[in-house]
Amino acid sequence: MEPTATVLDLNQLRRSCSSCALQELCLPAGIGADDLNRLDATVKDKRMLDRGAVLYRDGDKFNALYVVRSGSLKTFVQNESGNMQILAFHLPGEIIGFDALASNQHVSHAEALERSSICELPYTQLQQVTSEVPALHRQLMRVISREVVEEHRHLMMMGRQQAQEQLATFLRSLSDRYQRLQRDGTALNLSMSRYDIANYLGLVVETVSRLFSRMEEMGVLEVNRKSVRILRPDLLAGLCRTDVASKQKGVG
Structure with missing residues (x-):
């Protein structure tokens, strides 16, 4: 909505x-x-x-x-x-x-x-x-x-080596915050630019763009400029494996 x-x-x-x-x-x-x-x-x-x-x-x-x-x-x-x-x-x-x-x-x-x-x-x-x-x-x-x-x-997140994991964790965090706002957590409107996302994650913008394309190819996301629909939340969660492991250990 x-x-x-x-x-x-x-x-x-x-x-x-x-x-x-x-x-x-x-x-x-x-x-x-x-x-x-x-x-x-x-x-x-x-x-x-x-x-x-x-x-x-x-x-x-x-x-x-x-x-x-x-x-x-x-x-x-x-x-x-x-x-x-x-x-x-x-x-x-x-x-x-x-x-x-x-x-x-x-x-x-x-x-x-x-x-x-x-x-x-x-x-x-x-x-x-x-x-x-x-x-x-x-x-x-x-x-x-x-x-x-x-x-x-x-x-x-900034200290992790896997760029794909960083972006996946970022998108999953946004999804969680959307749900807290009682909005659809699978339909994200990214008001920030790709450059802003790259800067926040400590990556280069070309890497972020490539990762969005890769996640589309994997069937995780559907991307239309600033609109991102999470098609497979389970696959997205799987790309956040270090984040999941940290929570299981009581970190964060």
Whole structure:
């Protein structure tokens, strides 16, 4: 099922958190109406970002966390020569901006991969609300923990020798996240470019393109530009054998 949130106008997007279709993803289940209204009162801005627009840059002062309401973003770092390393891709219902918690300033860039809507949560007010709503505080801690786990998995993936395994694990992870968003986990819309995927995995773009073609030939995927349909989830899982073995050993 294709998301429709990206076609909503600003007035439609300025709905309260209590009526947001993503509330079960970014808020703890069972939170009361009064607490939900208090959280909604902390939302400073619900705004749109066009494709390529920057949400924050390395060195920007930390003021808020952000919930991706629709669309998607990438976070990345750059060196003095302008070389980029993509750190993560962020989907609706996911929270970004945690990189600034330690030093009170962002140490990465966040850029929209497509037209996206963002909820801004000023951190000072958010701290006040989470101190008064334990369920929300626990949810934020779970989200931070999930970010750490994903970072560890990314580092493991970057260190693997098998490029096919890296791409398979990436696609399987996206599928799992789609299912968490209550979307079809077999129908992926890759808002990121092949270059972005290659950069994220530590591969060259030609290798990524070749691997997509190989997986099509194997009958694992059906690829139509940015649309990828997983035809054989079982075969895709088989290509993630190191990932499976790691989980069986309790890693990640």
